[in-house]
Amino acid sequence: MSSDVLARREAVRSDRTARYERMVEIRTLEDAVRGLFAEGLVHGTTHTCQGQEAVAVGVASALRPTDTVCCTYRGHGHAMALGMTPLQVCGEIMGRVVGSIGGVGGSMHLCDTSIGLLPTFAIVGAGVPVAAGAALTAQVRGTDDVAVSLFGDGAANIGAFHEGINLAAIWKLPAIFICENNQYGEYSPIATTTPIANIADRAGSYGIPGEVVDGQDVDAVNAAVEAAAARARAGDGPSLLEMKTYRYAGHSRSDTAPYRPEGEFDEWYERDPIATFGARLVAEGLLAESDVDAIAARISGEVDAAIDEVKAAASPGVASMFENILA
Amino acid sequence: MSSDVLARREAVRSDRTARYERMVEIRTLEDAVRGLFAEGLVHGTTHTCQGQEAVAVGVASALRPTDTVCCTYRGHGHAMALGMTPLQVCGEIMGRVVGSIGGVGGSMHLCDTSIGLLPTFAIVGAGVPVAAGAALTAQVRGTDDVAVSLFGDGAANIGAFHEGINLAAIWKLPAIFICENNQYGEYSPIATTTPIANIADRAGSYGIPGEVVDGQDVDAVNAAVEAAAARARAGDGPSLLEMKTYRYAGHSRSDTAPYRPEGEFDEWYERDPIATFGARLVAEGLLAESDVDAIAARISGEVDAAIDEVKAAASPGVASMFENILA
Amino acid sequence: MARMRMNQAIAAAIADEMRENPDVVVFGEDVAVAEGPFKTSDGLLAEFGPLRVRDTPIAEMGFMGAAVGAAATGLRPVTEIMFVEFLGVALDQLVTEAAKFSYLSGGVVKVPMVMRASVGAGLGFGCQHSQVMESWMVGAPGLKIVMISGPHNAYGLTRAAIRDDNPVAVLEPRILYAVRGDVTTGPEGIIPLGQAATPVSGDDITLVGCGSTVRTALGAAGDAEGWTADVIDLQTLQPWDTEAVLDSVRRTGRLAVVEECPYSGGWGADIVSTVVAEAFGDLSAPPIRITAPDVHVPFGKELEQRYLPNPEYVAGQVGELLATGESPPHWWERDGALV
Amino acid sequence: MARMRMNQAIAAAIADEMRENPDVVVFGEDVAVAEGPFKTSDGLLAEFGPLRVRDTPIAEMGFMGAAVGAAATGLRPVTEIMFVEFLGVALDQLVTEAAKFSYLSGGVVKVPMVMRASVGAGLGFGCQHSQVMESWMVGAPGLKIVMISGPHNAYGLTRAAIRDDNPVAVLEPRILYAVRGDVTTGPEGIIPLGQAATPVSGDDITLVGCGSTVRTALGAAGDAEGWTADVIDLQTLQPWDTEAVLDSVRRTGRLAVVEECPYSGGWGADIVSTVVAEAFGDLSAPPIRITAPDVHVPFGKELEQRYLPNPEYVAGQVGELLATGESPPHWWERDGALV
Ligand SMILES: Cc1ncc(C[n+]2csc(CCOP(=O)(O)OP(=O)(O)O)c2C)c(N)n1
Ligand SMILES: Cc1ncc(C[n+]2csc(CCOP(=O)(O)OP(=O)(O)O)c2C)c(N)n1
Ligand SMILES: [Mg+2]
């Protein structure tokens, strides 16, 4: 499994076509996941990331497997971008032993340290100071690894955001704080909870660089994260990047997003990160027109196969409840 | 007691000479308090505010008794500026029934709602969102009262600061957030914990006005708070004011401030808020030269008398431990 | 009397208090426009408007602190912590500030705020969104804690909590939100804090539940063969109704506390320790606790159901206690339990 | 063997671990340049330098989270919460993150972090700086809790905590920092977590203490006339040494738990509930708890001393239990106690 995962990671690091494919894979899996829940095949809740695939893949493409990533419950896309397979992700979502942590966590709880992914956080903001801590490890050990914290626009109003970034700034830790501004925290539009237009401007409170990035452009995301990572690796401290993006689906399983203003979705969908990037690759000659459909079809088959494998897999036994409580 | 307290409050609101006298009173009591602890007459700890008197009196002079104040453990000066008597303050510090809350709280815990002072906060940052809540009361009830949160430079790095100010900003609450930047959080100079020079700049994170104020000039403090209060009362929302000031004594009872760089104290002492303001009043003809010593002597006598009264007062009985647990 | 779901009963209770008292305000994450993630504030924004019903940023410390300040200055805020675990970022305001303000003001400042939180397992939310966490609050003098067990007391206890002059934590088992029941509305429906209810009476044992486990205990007692039980719903966990429990145990001579929490640190230990201190001589068998194991709440549906004590398990434990006069082993201590 | 104060023993333990393992780092408020508000990191900055010994901003959530992240990626951070109440702004990181990471990684991620905190009353710090608050942590699977009772186990348990691969909360009674005692330093001085100590043995009752109350229990047993006691120092509160307590109670037939916390929600209730379940038939009297009352820690010196259980009070309660076979009333329940 692990070598497969690392190969998948390497692919998005080195190959823009692979990035495109990964974005398609994420979208495909997320759509399927919502379907599974809709069918009542999974219990609990899920938070999918359709529309935000360029952020996930752009970030992963700029990081090394030895870097650490602290991600939220909206983590399927990031996990896959970092290399996790659809089988591991879907296995966890459906609570089967083939899942990322053996099926005892569910949709909000993925982890694979071979690709630097710490247990994803279901508590808003909690990953921000944890990323600072991972960056501290790099600084103390003198490696040039970085740590990345991914969080939402809503998370920028919680104390852990403030404390974590301030700590990283004062210690000049090799950390990158990435706000995925998908315009909503749960059902609340950002303007109702946040009195400024750009979260990136909060960097000023910590004397670190802050940058607004087009989160629908995987190349732009890659470039911004590369630059922030270079800065961090060089010992120049943390950065705050704000990825402007959009959540196509509702906040979670049960949300149909009735609160969205008319036309908003369509506006964002016009700049769909997958369609846009596909067109760019075609224009650049890296993909043929026909590849686009072929890729979609192939990945759809792969994801279906993974889901079938999950459905056939065992659920964890009672003993699993008592495992891994203490190290 | 209460009418006395209100008269004292009114005095600093209307009369600059009274402001001078109150600053002298605060300094005198604080010096005496450190003496009491040094003599071993009090147990526990204390945090005095010598050097910061202009902030306390400047703030109180700009507020109404119906406004709410959330203050920290370094609260003797603020309480007296708001009108609390030396007897109440010293009584509480020494744990006697004449104390502000009957002697069961100690130095960090003063309260008098007749002058708007909520129980002072011994947890760093805790008062910031509480002040937002008091401002919410004013907004919901449609009064034009304001709520003030007083906190230190060190508190500007804690989550409650961020969450409280953001909430006040998004709800446009009539609150004033006042950072008393006395250059140190406990034994740590601000530059070791805070990556920017002016806390006031953090106002930008919340889209509210931020202003650096000379905290050693009681007139400047008064003017800045008056302006912020007017803004808040008019419905234009909160402000963040940073009072640059200096703590003459150590952080608390046992601290002799060995960490202070050579000469730093002297530099600040040259701009002593009491001496400066006294000289200004003399220059303006509001005080005679001779008044200065006379005031000091009179207040010294009053404070001594208050302390004697405290020493003669009873300690709370065992029953007090069980009182006021539930409303 | 009206038939409603538990979440509707909560919304109705808040609305009735808001109608009677303009000082009652409601805020929390998505409680206004969206009417609450669990629809427990249905209709409030529409009826009472945006001054009194507000969405907050995701900032539990911020809005919990705002509740403290608002309550200390005259309002009666009702706040919502969506999942009780989120108190982990805001506990200071509830336990260290709100609960101490009366004491720290010589009794002058009251903090009549309500912190509602959804609690408990059973819905597949995973181990950071499925706990009850009452242990974070029990043992905080100055704070009252209420645990809801169904639509009826959801209405009555919520109203009482809002009327109380102290900070009150109201814990609502998430799994019961959709449960329907008959609710006495209006002033007669208000249930005083601090009083247990005894929905079923019997002779052989006292079964004490609170929150979600009342249903479990009732299920066990309902199907019991060969024994009958007093089933006590504590309703208020702090201060709990010592009299009601002691009176019953003195009569039945046996006690089983049914808790949703892990064994260690559960509230039932307090009940047991008080009962043995006060009624040792009346006990004909060791008081037992029927709890979840000392593990994280697992995700999978079957695992999660296994984690929670259910009526059959409770009935089995009680039966064994009655038969042997000894404390039966927990399920996870039995041979073969983990295979 | 060396004679030192408890705070020196803590600093020595950390220093010895830092010498052996470059992954051990220390951070917290004023722990570096000032060597700790209670001088528990004396000499660390000088010896190990600013990369490994750091002052933090006042941001418990921030640096506790940083400890989680650092521990999860290979370091062994030792952090200091100056007064345990400050965990109220940071509990999430300890209980909801650190303690669950092993589980949430399928056992792959270890979080070998130590959260040291000063606890307890007796120094006049007032009601927001004098509690023990172990109830915030007991009942959190995945977290170990240690309570120090003197210089000797301060050294031994601190070293063991730093070596443990789990998050460990180490609670240090503030009032004992200045107490001197003989300390076995070096590897032999390490005291395994999870094991109680029994500094004194006797026949009539088992006195269980933890942290500051070990001294209280020893004082009571030392001056006792007409009875002798096993005095058990739990040392580790989670998981606590059930065997040691049960073995003793089975022999003595009686149990008194001495706690510094308020009666409600105290850790002793867990001990009592387990003992009655496991050893009911061996009990010749009701197990009792000797605790502080359900109030805030008062400020005045006499009040504060009254609040805390002291050896005379413990001896009195035990004597009464032995004489009557019944649970004696708490001091505050007695006639005239409050005048
Ligand atoms: C401390 C905390 N408060 C509230 C929640 C409930 N909650 C889960 S996701 C969410 C919205 C987060 O919004 P944002 O940060 O923008 O991330 P997004 O979901 O949009 O990716 C909320 C309020 C939580 N998990 N943790
Ligand atoms: C949450 C919390 N953390 C730590 C402390 C301990 N503490 C008390 S005062 C203080 C320094 C605060 O510095 P600052 O905010 O600058 O205020 P000042 O004392 O200078 O007035 C600290 C760390 C506390 N009381 N609360
Ligand atoms: Mg969002």
Ligand SMILES: [Mg+2]
């Ligand atoms: Mg300061």
